[in-house]
Amino acid sequence: MTELLTDAFLPGLRAGYALAVPVGALAVLLVSVTARTSFRVGASAALGVATADGLYALAAVAGGAALSRAVAPVAGPLRSLAALLLLGMAVRTAVRALRNRGTPDGPERDVLGRPVRAYLAFLGLTLTNPWAVLYFSALVLAGGAGTPAGVAGPAAFVAAVTLASVSWQLFLAAGGTVLGRALTGSRGRVVTALLSAVVVSALAIGLLLRG
Numbered sequence: 001m002t003e004l005l006t007d008a009f010l011p012g013l014r015a016g017y018a019l020a021v022p023v024g025a026l027a028v029l030l031v032s033v034t035a036r037t038s039f040r041v042g043a044s045a046a047l048g049v050a051t052a053d054g055l056y057a058l059a060a061v062a063g064g065a066a067l068s069r070a071v072a073p074v075a076g077p078l079r080s081l082a083a084l085l086l087l088g089m090a091v092r093t094a095v096r097a098l099r100n101r102g103t104p105d106g107p108e109r110d111v112l113g114r115p116v117r118a119y120l121a122f123l124g125l126t127l128t129n130p131w132a133v134l135y136f137s138a139l140v141l142a143g144g145a146g147t148p149a150g151v152a153g154p155a156a157f158v159a160a161v162t163l164a165s166v167s168w169q170l171f172l173a174a175g176g177t178v179l180g181r182a183l184t185g186s187r188g189r190v191v192t193a194l195l196s197a198v199v200v201s202a203l204a205i206g207l208l209l210r211g
Contacts, residue, residue, distance in 0.1 A: 008153040012057070012160025019053060019161075020168040025202050026125060027172055032195050034176025037113050042176050044115035046169030048122030054162035055127070061154040081128070083204040090204065094197035097190050 026049070034042025 008156035009160045012157035013164045015057075015157075016053065016161035016164025017168060020049075020165045025206065026122070030122065030169065030172050031176040031179060033118060034173045035180035037118075037180075039173060039177040041113065041115050041118045042173030043170060045118040045122040046173045047166065048119040048124075049126045049169045050162055050165035051119075052123050052126030053165040054158055057158045057161040061158060080208065083208045085124075087201060087204045090197040090201040094194055097194055097197070 030042060030045050030049070033045055
């Protein structure tokens, strides 16, 4: 049990936090979505990110270098498709925010305003990032993914990665809830909706530039 903890679970926690903690555009988007909707929606989005991280960790443990080579040829098309979807999402969010700025709850009715939609959207956004699978594959090849403990080791590693991602993303969602309480007026919700649109557009442009 001690070997499983030190050789698989703790490295998984370190790997999961190392991937999740750096604040990028997706983290800002998560906070913004939660601020203008609810913690329930933000938590669903957080679980979407964590699910993708867990799947990538599992795939890397199972496939290693072969998976990295398989992902490389489709990384460009995935980025382009994701960029188009993101731009559409940004336009829709901004238009709805401006159109409904005079109503008490207009901007909250955006494309990510429901838990299931938020979960699927953030799952998809995270899955379009090939960096995660390359990162975990490199750890596997370096022997840092719980391989010494047989089947239980990789399982503990994947579980720890998922736990780390869930805890951090939920922390971001909680921060978005606090921000949302501070922006209770319709103008504040419009501002957060427009900020979200800008962040989503930046995500899309970043994906296209990397392509």
